[in-house]
Amino acid sequence: MAYNLKEYAKKPERLAGGHRMCAGCxxxxxxxxxxxxxxxxxHAVVCSATxxxxxxxxxxxxxxxxxxxxxxxxxxxxxxxxxxxxAYNAMKRxxxxxxxxxxxxxxxxxxxxxxxxxxxxxxxxxxHDIVYVCYDNGAYMNTGIQRSSATPTFADTTTSPxxxxxxxxxxxxxxxxEIMVNHGLPYVAQTAPMGNFKDITxxxxxxxxxxxxxxxxxxxxxxxxxxxxTPDLMKIIKLAVxxxxxxxxxxxxxxxxxxxxxxxxxxxxxxxxxQGRFAHMFKPGNEWMIEKFQEMIDNEWERxxxxxxx
Amino acid sequence: xxxxxxxxxxxxxxxxxxxxxxxxxFPITPSTEVPQYFASFVANGKVTTxxxxxESEHSAMSACIGxxxxxxxxxxxxxxxxxxxxxxxxYIASSSRLPVTLAAVNRALSGPININNDHSDTMGxxxxxxxxLYGETNQEAYDNFIQAVKIGEHKDIxxxxxxxxxxxxxxxxxxxxxxxxxxKVKAFVGEYKPEFYLNNKKHPIAVGPLDLPIHYFEHKRLQxxxxxxxxxxxxxxxxxxxxxxxxxxxxxxxxxxxxAEVAIVVLNSTAGTAKFVVDGLRERGVKAGLIKIRxxxxxxxxxxxxxxxxxxxxxxxxxxxxxxxxxxxVFTDVTSAMYGRADGVKAISYIYGLGGRDVKSTDxxxxxxxxxxxxxxxxxxxxYNYLGVRE
Numbered sequence: 062m063a064y065n066l067k068e069y070a071k072k073p074e075r076l077a078g079g080h081r082m083c084a085g086c087x088x089x090x091x092x093x094x095x096x097x098x099x100x101x102x103x104h105a106v107v108c109s110a111t112x113x114x115x116x117x118x119x120x121x122x123x124x125x126x127x128x129x130x131x132x133x134x135x136x137x138x139x140x141x142x143x144x145x146x147x148a149y150n151a152m153k154r155x156x157x158x159x160x161x162x163x164x165x166x167x168x169x170x171x172x173x174x175x176x177x178x179x180x181x182x183x184x185x186x187x188x189h190d191i192v193y194v195c196y197d198n199g200a201y202m203n204t205g206i207q208r209s210s211a212t213p214t215f216a217d218t219t220t221s222p223x224x225x226x227x228x229x230x231x232x233x234x235x236x237x238x239e240i241m242v243n244h245g246l247p248y249v250a251q252t253a254p255m256g257n258f259k260d261i262t263x264x265x266x267x268x269x270x271x272x273x274x275x276x277x278x279x280x281x282x283x284x285x286x287x288x289x290x291t292p293d294l295m296k297i298i299k300l301a302v303x304x305x306x307x308x309x310x311x312x313x314x315x316x317x318x319x320x321x322x323x324x325x326x327x328x329x330x331x332x333x334x335x336q337g338r339f340a341h342m343f344k345p346g347n348e349w350m351i352e353k354f355q356e357m358i359d360n361e362w363e364r365x366x367x368x369x370x371x
Numbered sequence: 372x373x374x375x376x377x378x379x380x381x382x383x384x385x386x387x388x389x390x391x392x393x394x395x396x397f398p399i400t401p402s403t404e405v406p407q408y409f410a411s412f413v414a415n416g417k418v419t420t421x422x423x424x425x426e427s428e429h430s431a432m433s434a435c436i437g438x439x440x441x442x443x444x445x446x447x448x449x450x451x452x453x454x455x456x457x458x459x460x461x462y463i464a465s466s467s468r469l470p471v472t473l474a475a476v477n478r479a480l481s482g483p484i485n486i487n488n489d490h491s492d493t494m495g496x497x498x499x500x501x502x503x504l505y506g507e508t509n510q511e512a513y514d515n516f517i518q519a520v521k522i523g524e525h526k527d528i529x530x531x532x533x534x535x536x537x538x539x540x541x542x543x544x545x546x547x548x549x550x551x552x553x554x555k556v557k558a559f560v561g562e563y564k565p566e567f568y569l570n571n572k573k574h575p576i577a578v579g580p581l582d583l584p585i586h587y588f589e590h591k592r593l594q595x596x597x598x599x600x601x602x603x604x605x606x607x608x609x610x611x612x613x614x615x616x617x618x619x620x621x622x623x624x625x626x627x628x629x630x631a632e633v634a635i636v637v638l639n640s641t642a643g644t645a646k647f648v649v650d651g652l653r654e655r656g657v658k659a660g661l662i663k664i665r666x667x668x669x670x671x672x673x674x675x676x677x678x679x680x681x682x683x684x685x686x687x688x689x690x691x692x693x694x695x696x697x698x699x700x701v702f703t704d705v706t707s708a709m710y711g712r713a714d715g716v717k718a719i720s721y722i723y724g725l726g727g728r729d730v731k732s733t734d735x736x737x738x739x740x741x742x743x744x745x746x747x748x749x750x751x752x753x754x755y756n757y758l759g760v761r762e
Contacts, residue, residue, distance in 0.1 A: 104572035106441065116581045124577035129569040132579035133436050133463050140430035144395060144437025144445070147421035149570050151392035151443055154419055158442070160572035180433065183426030 066257040072097050073127075075105070080125040081117040085291030087281030087298065088114050088196045090254045091261070092167060095194055095277070096128075098265035104128060104162045106149075108142040110172030111135035113203045114196065136176040139184035139193060142166040146189045163269050164191040169281075170211035171201040174237050185244045185274045192268040195237065196281035206286040210235035213306075214357065215350050216338045218286070223341040228350060233357065241276040242312045248275040250311035252320075253298050260309055260320055267311075280307045288337025300332040305362040310369065317368040326362075329355045372550045378541040381513040381548055382448070382474045382534065383408030387418055388556035389520060391472075392443030392563070395423035395434035397453060400486045401538035402476035405448035428453035432460035432471075439469040440578045442568030444520070447471065450538055451478035454492045458499070464531045465500025466594055467578055470523030471531040473501070474516060477639065477690075478538040479726045487727020488538040490638065494691040494700045500594055502532040502601055503668040505638045509546045512536035514618060515665075517551070520560045521608045527600045535667075537640040539727070551616060559615060598669045605666055622671035624663040625678055627653060631660025633742035634679065636705055637688040638664050641723075641730050645688075648735040659739055670704050676712035679705070684717040684742040684751075688758070690724045698755050717751045723758035734759050 075096035082089045092114065099105055105128040109115040115132045118125040133141045146164045153159070166184075168177055173195040181193060200218045201207040208221035212230045217223040221230035241249045248271045250264040261279060268275035280301055284291045301307040302321060306329060309321040330351060333339040342350040376384065383405050386394065396406035406424075413422045423438075425431045431447050439445040449457065454475060464471050480491040493503060502522060504515040512534060519532035536542065551559075567576045582590060602622065609620040626646055628634065635645050642663035652659040662678055664671075679685050687706070689699020697703065698720030706718050721738055724730045738758065745751055 104570075104575070106569045108437070119577050119580040121580040121582045121586050124580070126577060127575065129571070129575040130577040131437060131440055131569055133433055133467075134459055137430060137433035137460070140395075140425060140433035141437035143423055143425070143430075144393060144434030144439075144443075145441040145569055147393045147395070147423050147434065148438040148441035148443030148445070151419065151421045152441070152570055155392070158570050158572075162570055162572065179426060180430050183430055186426070187423065 064257070064259045064262070069097065069262065072101060075099065075127045076118065077125045077127060081120065082113065083284060085284035085294045086113070087198065087254065087283065087294060090294070091194070091196045091279050091281050094254050094258050094261045095165065095265040098262055098269055099163060102161070104160050106131065106142070106145050106162060106164050108132065108138050108145065108166040110138035110166070110168035110177055112169040112172050114167055114169065116203065135172055137180045138166040138168045138172060138177055139180035142191050142193070143184045143187065143189045146191050164189070165269065166191060166193045168193070168195055169202065170195060170197045170199060170209045171203070174211045174235050175209050182244065185241065185246055185276060188274050190272055190274070192275045192277065194277045194279065196279055198281045198283040198286060200283070200286045202283045202286045211237065215342055215354060217341060218338070228347070229341065238278045241278070245315070246276055247271050247273045248311070248313055251278045251307070252309055253280045253302055253307055255295070255298050255302055264311060286338065289335050293335060297335065300327065300335070303327045304329050304332040304358065306332050306358055308362060308365055310365055317365070317371065319365060319369045329358055372552065374548050374550050375545050376509060376548050377404070377543050377545050378509040378512045378536050379404035379476065379543065380408055381509045382516050383412070384550060385513050385516040385556070386446055387412045388551070388553045389444070389517070389560055390418045390557070391420055391446045393421045393423060393435070393438035393445045394447065395425050395431045395438065395445070396447045396449070397425050397428045397431045399428065399450050399453035401478055401542045402448045402450040402453070402474060404542070405474050405476070428456040429460060432457040432464060435471045436460060436464050436467065436469055439471050440467060440568065441570045442565055444563035445471050446473070448474035448476065450476045451492045452481055454496060455480060458496070461496055461499040461501060463579070466590065468529040468594070468597070469531060470529055472516065472519050472523060473531065473533045475533040475535045476538045476542045477535055485726040488540055489690040489725045489727065491691040493533060493535045496533070497668055497700060500530065500598070501668065502530055502598070503666070504532065504534055505665055505667055506534065506536045506541070507640055507642045507663060509541060510548050512541055513548060513550070514612065514616070514620065517556055517559060518608050518612055518620070522601065522605050524563060525604045528597050528604055530597050530601065535639070540640040549616070555615060559612070601669045602666070602671065620665060622666045622674050623678070624665065626661040626663065628660035628662065628678060630658055631681070632658040632683045633739055633746060634660040634662060634682045634685045635688055635735070635738060636662045636664065636685060636701065638667065638690070638701065641688065641690065644730060644732055645735050648732050648739065652739055657739070657743065664701065667701070670708065672708040673712065675705055676708045679709060679716055680713035682716055684745045686719050686721055686738045686742055688721045688723055688738070692722045692725065717745050719745070719751065719754050719756060721756045721758045728759055730759065
């Protein structure tokens with residue numbers, strides 16, 4: 062059956078409303094899209110690293126999750142979900158359970174790119190039948206917008222403030238998706254909850270139902286950290302993709318495919334301009350920052366195109 | 372069934388006999404052999420366990436928590452820095468009321484790095500909410516491990532348990548050991564059937580919520596209550612174990628304490644050396660005794676105080692320093708237990724054997740001599756002492 066968002070949206074919600082995520086936050090949009098990719102009869106155990114998602118969706122005595130949910134600590138969602146999956150295999154073998162259960166871990170960029178990368182790498186290398194979804198909002202938002210290795214160059218955060226001498230974050234954004242590709246996983250994808258959600262839905266389905274350890278990296282804008290107008294969430298995501306700041310691609314058993322090529326590749330200013338964290342880049346004399354940013358984005362886009370053409 | 376095994380192998384055999392659902396572990400000297408032996412059991416089909424060879428001890432404990440919460444009986448082993456790396460997760464395991472079993476092969480904590488035995492690793496974890504059992508011999512390490520599973524999983528407890536024994540001295544030395552038949556071990560621990568678990572489609576649950584001030588304190592209070600309940604369960608399980616094996620276990624062992632005037636309190640393998648010294652002193656007519664603590668968490672406050680109330684002087688030996696400028700951790704616990712219950716008994720602290728420093732019978736003799744001189748003079752002198760260190 063062809064993809065139809067209206068039909069698709071009728072599937073039962075697995076993340077209940079009433080959670081405490083901010084209005085205009087990308088993370089719950091991501092979560093709902095990913096969870097909707099589960100077959101209705103399949104049970105899931107969701108693990109979340111410590112972060113906004115965890116503290117806002119599982120606050121004793123409430124849980125927004127209709128499936129089972131576990132949070133342990135910040136840096137170990139990969140290891141925790143490994144243990145859950147190992148338990149499932151053993152329990153199934155001794156006949157203690159019979160239902161089909163899928164295992165999905167969510168982590169922000171802090172819990173995934175940084176403090177949790179060892180645990181993530183271990184879980185992926187061991188090849189548990191799990192999906193790890195990173196919702197990348199490009200900073201430690203839960204603790205108050207500190208820079209992470211996923212923060213884009215020049216972004217103004219509370220630990221990479223744009224000052225009179227230092228122009229915001231000086232380092233490049235870590236390319237976690239490529240690090241995951243280099244683990245030799247059966248399926249790695251970069252996606253965004255955009256348009257009719259077909260891209261994220263297809264990728265979540267593939268990741269969940271491909272045996273082995275799969276990884277999804279998705280952009281998840283944060284209105285507090287990025288300082289955009291809250292109702293503009295979907296617009297910001299679209300601009301990230303149309304400027305190729307966040308390319309949509311997937312790597313299946315090492316084979317690259319670009320899933321979306323903008324009709325007209327927009328200049329990065331279109332993405333940077335509506336966000337307060339990049340405001341200093343538009344001050345007179347700072348034109349070089351925008352040029353540099355554009356150059357980095359172009360290089361990455363070119364690299365991806367070459368890989369996809371191979 | 373009589374065998375000759377090292378402590379590590381004995382514990383690995385106990386794990387094989389129990390056949391847990393999940394073992395997640397990372398190697399560290401001197402506990403490395405436990406997952407090594409276990410991996411060979413997996414490779415040769417002796418168990419049906421999922422063995423998760425994680426990339427660190429932090430992940431080992433995280434995976435154990437995930438597995439146990441998912442409904443699986445779960446085990447691991449570690450030492451020293453490995454236990455230290457688990458620190459954050461130890462508290463999460465106990466507060467989530469997950470009865471993971473851990474073979475804690477005692478080794479000195481870094482730094483400086485030292486691979487030999489002392490108790491600084493598990494002593495640091497004494498307030499992490501884990502039940503801690505200590506054993507003198509390979510036999511005790513094996514017996515405690517089997518009992519640990521049944522204690523932790525008891526419905527009134529649901530707490531993780533550490534089976535602590537001395538690195539190298541116990542973990543690597545081969546001793547005679549009496550093994551229990553596989554089917555008897557399996558019957559003793561029974562099947563793990565938690566009431567709530569993640570992998571239950573019919574009843575999904577949430578584990579590890581954000582717990583704000585309106586509920587957090589009550590949860591900690593319940594956790595404390597479980598630890599208080601543990602003493603009775605430990606004794607019940609010991610009685611059941613004795614009925615099966617004839618081997619008797621309590622909260623601590625009293626050696627020649629009936630009429631003792633001077634006593635030493637000690638943990639793990641040093642008790643063997645100290646018993647030898649007690650025997651020699653007894654031959655000379657000295658009324659010497661010994662208490663070897665088996666259950667350190669929960670701490671047997673009333674029982675220890677009662678056992679020590681009849682002696683004139685006691686030395687508490689710690690193979691770890693508290694760096695509190697006052698005395699070792701066991702000393703602090705024992706003397707606070709004695710307050711109001713064994714007043715008038717003179718108690719001194721000795722720190723000994725750090726980083727694997729040999730503890731000889733002559734060292735232990737010095738402690739008893741010191742106690743005898745305290746009794747004779749009535750003068751307690753220095754309370755916080757070191758044994759066998761160059762100063």
